[in-house]
Each structure stands twice: as structure tokens, then as C-alpha cells.
Amino acid sequence: MKLQNSYILAIESSCDDTSCAILKNNQVLSNVTAAQAIHEQYGGVVPELASRAHQSNIVPTVDVAIKNAGIDKNELTAIAFTKGPGLMGSLLVGTSFAKSLALSLNIPLIDVHHMQAHILAHFIDHGQRVPEFPFLGVTISGGHTQIVRVTDYHKMEVIGTTQDDAIGEAFDKSGKLMGLGYPAGPQIDKLAQLGNPSAFEFPIPKAPGLNFSFSGFKTAVLYFLQKEKSKNPNFVEENLADLCASIQHTLIKILFKKLEKAVKETGIKRVAIGGGVSANSGIRTALQAKQQQGWDIFIPPFEYTTDNAAMIGISAYFKYLNQEFCGLDVSAAPRLSM
Template sequence: MQPKNTYILAIESSCDDTACAILENDRVLSNYIANQKIHEEYGGVVPELASRAHQSNIIPVVNEALKQANITKEHLSAIAFTKGPGLMGSLLVGTSFAKSLSLSLNIPLIDVHHMYGHILAHFIENGQEKPSYPFLALTISGGHTQIVQVNSPSDMEVLGTTQDDAVGEAFDKTGKLLGLGYPAGPLVDQLAQKGNKKAFEFPVPKAPELNYSFSGFKTSVLYFLQRETQKDPDFIKNNLEDICASVQHTIIKILFKKLEKAVQQTGIKQVAIGGGVSANSGIRARLTSMQTQGWKTFIPPFEYTTDNAAMIGIAGYFKFLEKDFAGLEVTAAPRIHI
């Protein structure tokens, strides 16, 4: 039997958002996030600024999460936190705070792999149908692009991964070339919905087996824009929506070419997506359309796609049930792998 009224306080600080959530078993009571706007003027996350902002934000964020959940710290059963991967300075803030809170309250400490959180977000109780094991997960974010076979909450196998850049970086770098703000991914998506996805053709990179590659794709977009703007200085302005639609169409083609291959090889037709890029409307629509081929697909609510602490909380809850706790000697691991 699962324990009743297990309260997990979860902290996520892997990049530039300071987040804290409170879960009662698998149900979210609060999921509070403090965003860092300062990085917008730099066109990307500045690690030193991110870690300093986490130091300022973490206590107010934790207090607000407890307040919204309408519980006190004395109700807590365990503290979960993101161990990695991520920015070292940012992870250290969350790790140190979690260890201190665990020690002061004398309750278990649970270290969570960030990507496990993205995958297990599908099991947050929201009245939705959940995947059954085994299933395939396409994890897509600014730092990751992976196809993972999920056999249980603690047993996951990477079937394919990016050999260079992640899909989120491909979206953001393309947006930067087009003069869009940061983060550019959501802006590319918005513009793509108004454009012609077949206006321009970009190559699909070749990568072995179930792996991905986006470095060459980014270069092809760069050379294309340089070539066309030499002919017409107003090319980007006059074709912005069509460029975004064509870029997004190609990225989706790249992602699903390997995902379809993974389904064929494993015979697993339960497929879920996770990570910040899974908020993309085109990717969501394409995954849903695969149900006509016998797939059973799972798409997380928008609030659990980008980095958030609720996903760390549900991953922590599964580890709590297994009594898989960390010692106070645990450290942040910026390059940890599944």
C-alpha cells in the first residue's frame, strides 16, 4: 500500500528558473516558479547571473509554495531536488538548500534526475490517462533530445540521443538568426502557425541508428538566410512566417523519423513527450496524428512541460515509495546521464 498523506517538497534549479512544488502523494498542491528576466537582454542564459538570482529567489519561492499548498514545513515527509543535469552554479543553490532543509527538519532527502522528472510528469494526478510500462518517451528541451524506453519509474534506457546540439537550441539559434527575442522557440511556433511549411526546403541531417544531429541543420539555415538576404536585404522581414513554418516543419520531420523507427524496432506503441519543446504546437499535433497508425500518445499539460518543480516532486515521490534516499554527501552533477 502506498503511504497516505505523503508530502514532498520539491526544488528545481537546473537552469534559470527557481521553482518549488508541494505534492501530496501524486497530486500537486502548489507549483510556484520565479522566472529570471535578466537573461533576455543577453539572448541566452548567463550562468553566473542565474546562480545569483537563485540565491535571491529560493527562500521566497519555497515560502510561497508552502503558503499556496496551505501546509507548514512540519507537515513535510521528504525534500526532493534536482541533482542534475544543468548549470553547476544553479544546481548548487538548489542542492545546498535542499540538504539544509532536510537536515533541519530531520526528514529524508531525495535526489532527482532532471530528465526523469520530465518523463514522469505524465504520472502527476490530473484526471488524465497515464502511460503503462513499457512506453517510449521523446524528451526534447534546450539541452536534450532523446528517445528513452521507460520500463518503470527507476528503469529507463536511452535508445537514441543527440550527437551534438539539442532541438531546443536549434529553435533558439534559428530565432536569433531571424532577429527574434529570447527564448525564441515559442516565437518561432507562433509565427509558424501563420506560414507555409512547404515554402522553403531544408535538409534532414543523417545520424546513425536512433540518434539525432542538429548542428548541420542550424548551419544550413544560416547559409540559407545569408544567401537570400544577399539577394534581398528584406528577405527575412518579408518571409518571416514562411521561414518559421518551414524550419519547424523540418525539425518535426527530423524528430519523428527516428521516433517512428524506434516504435518499429521495439514494437512499443505507447509514446509520450516531455521537456520544454514538447509545448510546441506542431510537435503536439504531429504526435496526436500518429494515433491513426495505432499509437497511444501522451502529452503533458503545458505547466509541466517547461522546467518546473512538480515534475521533480512526482519523480521524488516514486523514489520515496522505494525508500531510495540520498545522504548529505550528495552533490550536484551537471553532466549526469540517464
């Protein structure tokens, strides 16, 4: 029997953003995120500062989400939270708050896998087409690069993953080497549209099977810039747009080389992308080109690509339908596997 009119409060605190959403069944009533600007001055996320900021942000963020949803907290039917993977300190804040709230309201608690949630964001109802099973879920972010075979809402198999760094980190670290601020990915994307993607050539790292490797790419960019700046100290400033275009072109080439292989090996042409890097215009253009070649492409709205609580809520919704709850003894799991 299908349950009706569930009201799930979802909390996402895996990294540096504190997010809370309210979902009525599979529709989002509110989705509020408190970003942490403090990390910009360090060029990356500082775990201790992130967890402290979560402690300051979580109560007001939850409060605003409930008010924006136009419901009373006593109408909630379940509390969902990110169990992992992520930063331990950050996860603990969300986990502890969710457990306390569920206990005080005497309602079920639902633990959610962060990476599964990125994929299931495609099923948030906003009048769009949703992918049919099976499909390939591609999660690309600052911490993850994965190709996942999805056969049901919570039946997922990782068939390709990064062996070292994620594609988002490759964008950010390359940007840092060129003097761009954090996060550098969106800045590279913007500048790349003004440059020549064939201006400079960077190597394509080798990784077995459907796996990825981006560590060698970052090193190649480092050595290339050091060499060129030794000859011309103003090299980066004079070639910034071309550098960004060439770097972005290479990273997209690395991604699609493995994605094309995955489609060929599995025979699955339905591809659903997720994660913060899926907002990249170059990646979206490349996906649209594949659609012309017969792939069935699914890209969620921008607000559901970066870390957000709405995706935690939709993942929890499908667990709620099956009455898959967890106990109050549940713990945060920073290295939670798929």
C-alpha cells in the first residue's frame, strides 16, 4: 500500500554547506542552504571550521525551511539526514541534530547515502521526464567522480570511480595554480568560453577499466605553468582564457572517454548526471551532442546539482515508502561505500 502525504525534513551536512529541505511526498516545499564563505581565504574546505559553522547554521536553516514550507513541525512524518560519505565533523552535526529532532517528535529516522542522493535528485517531481531503469548515473563533484549502474532507487553499482582525485578538485587546483580564487571551477568555465580549447595540449591520464585518474593531470598543469612562467612571468595573465579553455577541454575529454566506454560496455544509453561539476557548460554541451547521437540524457536543475537537502529528501522518500528506517544508534560514516 502506497503511503500518502509524507512530510520529510531532510538535512545535508556532508561538507561545508548546511542545507535543510521539506518534501511533501516527492515534491519540494522548501530547500534552504547556508553557505560557508570562510573557506575561500584558505583555497579549500577546512574541516574544523566547517563543523563549527554547521553548528551555528543548522538551527536557523531548519527553522527557515519549516517556515518556507508553510507547515508545522508536528506535521512532519520523518527526519532524514546524510549518513556519509563526507567530513566526519560535518556529518556528526547533521546526524546528531536529526536524531535529536526525530526523538523529540517521536517520528522515524532515515539515513541517506550522499552519492545515491545525487543520482536520485532526478526523481524530484517538478514536471520533468525521469530516467527509466536501468540507467547510468554519473556523479561529478569536488570529492567524487563515479559512473554508477542504477537498476532501482537504491540498487546501485559503482562501475567506475576515481583512483585518486575528483574532477572538481582538478578544476579547483588548476585554477589555484593560475591564481584564481576558490572555488575555481565556475571561473574556469566562464573564462573558457572566451578562449581557444586547442591552444595548449595536456596529457590524458591512463586508468584501468572505467576508472578515472586526475592526479597526473594536475601535476602536468603545474609543470607546464612553471616552465612557461620561467620564460615569461606574465604567461598566465596573457593566456588565461586559452589556458582555461584548454584545461576544461582536456578534463571533459577524460570524463567522456570513460563514459563512452561505459555506454558501449553496458549497452545502456540512458545517462543521468549529477554533482556540482554537472553545472559546467562545457560538460552540458558535450552531453547535448551525445543526445544527438542517440543517448538519452538527464540533467537536473542547477539547484539540485550541488550539495542540497532536497536530494537527501527524495532519497529518503523512497526509503519511507518501504518503511526503511534506522535506529537512534546510527552513526556518521565518512567513508560510506555505495
